[in-house]
Amino acid sequence: MRTIQGWTALVTGATSGIGEACALSLSQHGARVILVGRREERLQALAARLDAPSHCLILDVRSREEVERSLATLPPEFAEVDVLVNNAGLGLGLEPAHEGVLEDWEAMIDTNCKGLVYMTRALLPGMVKRNRGHVVNLGSVAATYPYPGGNVYGATKAFVHQFSQNVKADLAGTRVRVTDIQPGMVESEFSLVRFKGDAQRAGKVYEGMEALQPADIADVVTWCVTRPAHVNINVVEVMPADQGFGPFNVKRR
Structure with missing residues (x-):
């Protein structure tokens, strides 16, 4: 096991779920953690629970300008990021493609794809220069296994997978690593966000089964x-x- 004592890790989407669990786990292993999210109160509350020094960045990863400006102003002790956990992401809606809400599709593309690309491009040069670093992208089994209503969400996670693989190809010969983590069902705020605050509908997603917990994914990361x-x-x-x-979806007439 390689020690990460004294390393700096940056976790996007750290206000809840997998991002919060990753921040806790990495901190417990001795890493300084930069917490990135849009909800300041949650970030500050998480920072108070960490075992190692932390820094909060109130940031929307969908904004290239915000990403570039915020990362350029990191305090010196947090400026050299060793581990980037691209966790910020979401699914919205389960409508079939011909009934999909374009604004939801754009939000998923902007967060799951463009936000991940902005963060990676901003931090990768420093990792290559130092010849040390790790980009961990949170994908999904939806990248491989389609399901009704998963149209654009699954496509964004397929992008995450292919982007991860291609960046790894570019980094061959360096000590900068790239990993695509693809979880299945994780009990978090994911379904609450997908169903736009409908707690009853979100709860039914995990009813009668034992889903993964955010800490399970943080363990893997x-x-x-x-x-x-x-x-x-x-x-x-x-x-x-x-x-x-599931079996192949065959519609019989």
């Missing part, structure tokens, strides 16, 4: 980051035991 420097975990696909694969 920390395991990947703490592998020896010459080891790159390319892709991790993880589902709860209660989730599996």
Whole structure:
């Protein structure tokens, strides 16, 4: 196991769920953590719980200007980021494609794809220059396994996977690593956001089964980051035991 004591990790979407759990886990392993999110009160509350020094960035990753400006003004002790956890992302709606809400589609593309690209492009040059770093992208099993209503969300996560693989190809020969983590069902605010605050509908998603918890994914992220420097975990696909694969969708007339 490689120590990350004294490293600096930046986690987007740190205000809840997987992002919050990743910040806690990385802090427990000795990393300084930059907490990125849009809800200041939540970030400050999380910062108070961490075991290592932290810095809060109130930032919307969808804005290229905000990303570039905020990262350029990091305090010196947080300026050299060793681990980037691109966790900020969302799914919106489950309508079939011909009934999809374009504003929802744009929000998913802007956050899941463009926000991830902005953060990666801003921090990757420093990692390459120092010949040390790790980009961890939170994808989804939806990148591989389509489901009704998952149209644009699944497409954005397929982008995350392919972008991760191609960046890894560019970095071959350096000690900068890239990992795509692809969770299945995780009990978090994901469904509450997808259904725009409908708690009853969101709760039914996890009813009668034991979903993954954010801490389960944080464990995987920390395991990947703490592998020896010459080891790159390319892709991790993880589902709860209660989730599996469905048959082909055949509509009969």
